[in-house]
Amino acid sequence: MFFKVKTSEEVLEILKGFDPVGTEVVHIEDALNRVLSGQIVSEEDMPNFSRSSMDGYAVRAKDTFGASDSLPAFLELKGEVIMGGTPTDRVVPGTAVRISTGGMIPEGADAVVMIEHCQSMDDKTIEVCRSVAPLENVIARGDDLRAGTIVFGKGSILRPQDIGLIAGLGVETIPVYKRPTVGIISTGDEVIPIDLRPRPGQVRDINSYTLGAFCRQRGAIPMNMGVCKDDFDEMRETVGRVLNACDTVWISGGSSVGARDMTVKVLESFAEARLLVHGIAISPGKPTIIARIGAKALFGLPGHVASAMVVAEIYLAPFLSVLSGERRSSGDGHLYRQAELERNVESASGRDDYIRVRLNKREGRLFAEPIFGKSGLISTLVDAQGLVKIDRNTEGIYQGQTVEVMLFTPSRGEAW
Amino acid sequence: MFFKVKTSEEVLEILKGFDPVGTEVVHIEDALNRVLSGQIVSEEDMPNFSRSSMDGYAVRAKDTFGASDSLPAFLELKGEVIMGGTPTDRVVPGTAVRISTGGMIPEGADAVVMIEHCQSMDDKTIEVCRSVAPLENVIARGDDLRAGTIVFGKGSILRPQDIGLIAGLGVETIPVYKRPTVGIISTGDEVIPIDLRPRPGQVRDINSYTLGAFCRQRGAIPMNMGVCKDDFDEMRETVGRVLNACDTVWISGGSSVGARDMTVKVLESFAEARLLVHGIAISPGKPTIIARIGAKALFGLPGHVASAMVVAEIYLAPFLSVLSGERRSSGDGHLYRQAELERNVESASGRDDYIRVRLNKREGRLFAEPIFGKSGLISTLVDAQGLVKIDRNTEGIYQGQTVEVMLFTPSRGEAW
The missing domain is CATH 2.40.340.10 (MoeA, C-terminal, domain IV)
Known part of the structure; x- marks a missing residue:
């Protein structure tokens, strides 16, 4: 059968034709680097009250206009805002209330004068040496977020600060895409498990561990299915088993033409199989095979480890993004x-x-x-x-x- | 007490004065991003036999010198190298042995002619239309690594290909530094756990989740110790407990001068405590406190979340590198x-x-x-x-x- 070598762009386009592997709900403590499968919408203003961003005095800005070191404004001290509570005192013209960073702005006040710019005259009076503008040193209600805002869209990958914001909204569990499971098979009569001592002519299975760690790095779950001989029946049985257990199957090995042909034969032996790619116009990595069986993609990767890693970076990384439901506003994930x-x-x-x-x-x-x-x-x-x-x-x-x-x-x- | 604000460089130097948190042994399947606590030395040549990197014929390069399409060299075909085995045939002058990619080079041969450059005349003879140089298409014994080579030094952070190489050496378990545990305490009378509905004046605990995810991202293990009131006895009891349980303690909150002073008082109340940093010449993040109790560092971080994150990126990331035993040949980890x-x-x-x-x-x-x-x-x-x-x-x-x-x-x- 003649099969035209595909360009990189064609292969990347083909890989976009697969779907994310499903969704689940996780606690935000387990949500780092996870991908949202639904929107996060703010149900309330954040913060939901106006807060001071400085230690000082809550005042009416107007009462401080024109104040300076040489001509301070004198305000009557009316008490103190208790942290975590609703202020009991109202700020009326000519008065001030002591407030700490994070305290709730009392009714009547619209600004905070920093403590450094005030002097205590006695228990009842402060001298204000600097004027403040309305809302100065105040985080107003809704400054972070208004109720009803879409905070994160479907497909967002969560960073620490994103998780912090979700925590701030009181959301403890979130819907995310499942991490794809990748069944990794090494093939080759010369390849042996790493715990065996190679006899002359044998090499240890490097690819399973390299590709497994690559999966982990990209948020997927590798399942190391061990080494399979270059034997049609053994390989077909293994691929069938792994196909049932995993979201995608990566067969590495088969650098020789014979072994490559065997992989193609095994993949084509499945009823629903469609061979999508048989050779890519890149180097290294040309002898890459991609097939689709049902909703799943199966890859025949080069046996040479550097070739396999190039193919992994260029094609498998974006493919895992697709399975993971990732959506980017920029870049290709590299x-x-x-x-x-x-x-x-x-x-x-x-x-x-x-x-x-x-x-x-x-x-x-x-x-x-x-x-x-x-x-x-x-x-x-x-x-x-x-x-x-x-x-x-x-x-x-x-x-x-x-x-x-x-x-x-x-x-x-x-x-x- | 007067305490001079420190420069960034001074703080980073101080943080280098702590030690990695200990070592453990992990399987290479769990070793991605882990930090080696000892060297990895190759105990054997890799590969430990000379292999073909192409499908073709193992030959004596000399026998092909001068060969071309118009003047091919004729060689006697002596058999085939079985994958994973020791070749039974020896390549003597004028002969060739069929070999697949990855096969062991037979005795007497020093090069491989690609199959594309040969033609089969009959069962016993091939025509070689291209000359090869000695070692052409051959991966010689030890080409990857010689026995005795230090492959990775102490402090290396392992990537997928690094794990692949270790697997190739037959090493299944490796010594690594433990992942540091970080006890995270949020303080503030206005801060409440995220599962509670804030009353006016209260805010949810954003910092614990932001810092927790930051730890995970940097390979550390966060332990969310919840919210602590601005109360000396409660805070001292909490800090004491967390100090016993974790490798480092991060207290976030205390944006007000009063709360900050409280954190300092609590830290100084421990017998061995030494206050190392009280204020850094950066913005945001100035009111950062660092103390040492025994071998452990305790941090008083700003309550404002953006300030806390800047401090985390600039100081806590390199600090976690120190605790994790990371050694870089370049850069600052960003x-x-x-x-x-x-x-x-x-x-x-x-x-x-x-x-x-x-x-x-x-x-x-x-x-x-x-x-x-x-x-x-x-x-x-x-x-x-x-x-x-x-x-x-x-x-x-x-x-x-x-x-x-x-x-x-x-x-x-x-x-x-």
């Missing part, structure tokens, strides 16, 4: 950083090349150093901080050129 | 992005000002729009993507100026 390329890099036209780069900072400038090395080597990924794309219409990029580095999600670690 | 300032911002000299900014992308350019608003408003944080520092020796920054935006840790969300 962080970018500009850097100067340290060496010329050639590229074959007709495919998007992704080169691994090490970032180096010298004299305040950021440089991207290409790491050359076979895509079977994981050390090239470990040495790299990100990827630089050489577009398929470009023949190469040159030393000194400014490039956009797609950063590997930094583990709150290196900052560039 | 991501930065350059943007053009959209408006003039004035600043009082003598303190570092941190302004909240919204990022806007227009025509491929990134703009930072200052968000003005009282630091008691959480909506200003929710609208912001990061902070811009105005150094204390600067009187302001101007519209059009390029600024470095310290990004709030993005939740794999917006990308700039």
Whole structure:
């Protein structure tokens, strides 16, 4: 069967055709980085009373107009606002009430004079040496939010301050999209579980752990389904089982043509299967396979670990965003950083090349150093901080050129 | 007591004086973003045999020298390398052995000719139309790593590919620093738990949830200790209890001078207490208190949530790095992005000002729009993507100026 290699754009478009995996309700203490599956609407004004933002005296602004060090205003002290309570005193012309930061502005007052700008004359009188404008040092009712405001839309990814705001609204549990479960299968007669000692010709299963941690980093739940031999019956049985248990299946391995053909045969053996992608015009990562069975996507990923990681960053990250219901107002879910390329890099036209780069900072400038090395080597990924794309219409990029580095999600670690 | 306000640099230096909180052993499946407390040393060559990186024929490179389409080299086909096994055939001059990607290079061979460059004449003979150099299409033993190499140093924060490499070495469990536990106390007579309906004058406890999620984002374990009244005995009892249970104590609230003094009194009432910081030359966040009791740091954070978050980003993030044993080769643990300032911002000299900014992308350019608003408003944080520092020796920054935006840790969300 002839299958045309697809462009990156075509593949990304195909991946948008899947749906989020469902919803659940979580407590806000467990909501960091979760994705809202519904809106959050404010049911009340926030704050729901006017508060002082300073220690001082609640006053009528008018009573302070013209006040200065040489010509202070004298106000009668009428008491103090108790924190957490409703003020008992009203501020009438010529009076002031002592108030602390966060205290409720008493009726009649419309501003707060900072304590630094007042002097106590006696128990009953204060001298105000600075004028205040109406609402000065006051957080008015509804300043943060008005009742009825849509605070967060469906698809928002929650940060600490977002959770704080939701807490402030008194909302303890929220509807979110479920975290997608990813069944990861490693294939290859030469691949063995990591707890075994490889005999000559055998290698340990690196990909399951790399891809598993990649899933976690992107908010998904990996299920490591172990190593499967290059055998049609074994692979078909495994894929069927994983397909039932998980929201998506990632089969890694099969770098040889024979193994790749086997993966395709296994995927096509399912009744509902549709082969969506068989080869992508990128390097590394060309021999990537994507199939759809029912509502689920199955991926045949390159066996070379660096190829698999490039495919994961470029396609699986946005795919997990789709399954997770994420909606962004900007960007593609990756962080970018500009850097100067340290060496010329050639590229074959007709495919998007992704080169691994090490970032180096010298004299305040950021440089991207290409790491050359076979895509079977994981050390090239470990040495790299990100990827630089050489577009398929470009023949190469040159030393000194400014490039956009797609950063590997930094583990709150290196900052560039 | 007179206590000099400290500079940011002094505070950051003081925070380096604490120690990581201890170590534990975890499985590599739970190791994403964890911090190594010991080195990882490779005990074997990786790979531990020479492998083919292509489908093709293992040959002696010499036998292909000069081969071309018009003048191919003829080689005797001696069999096939079984994946995962030791080749039974030896490559002697004039012979080739069929090999798949990942297969073990047979004795005598030093290169692989890609299958695309060969033609099968009959069962016993192939035609090679391209010459290969020694080691071409071969991943040699030890190409990834030599035995004895220090792969990761103490303090490394593990990314997916790092975990993959460790898996490849057959290491299943690794020593890491414990995740620090953070006891979070909200104080204030006006603050109530979020499940209660506020009466006039009362507000819900926003800070505990904001700071709690901030801890999670930075790899720490928050323990929400609830709301404490502005009462010496209650606060002292609470702080004492939390101090025993957690690695560090964060008391948020006390925006009023009275409440702040109370926090200081409570901290100083512990026998071993040393007050390290009482006020920092930044805005917002000036009224920050740091004390040391035994090996633990206690923080009195501003009650205004935006102030508390600025203090968290600037001081608590690096402090958690110290407790977590993180060691960076670059940066301060924050991501930065350059943007053009959209408006003039004035600043009082003598303190570092941190302004909240919204990022806007227009025509491929990134703009930072200052968000003005009282630091008691959480909506200003929710609208912001990061902070811009105005150094204390600067009187302001101007519209059009390029600024470095310290990004709030993005939740794999917006990308700039």
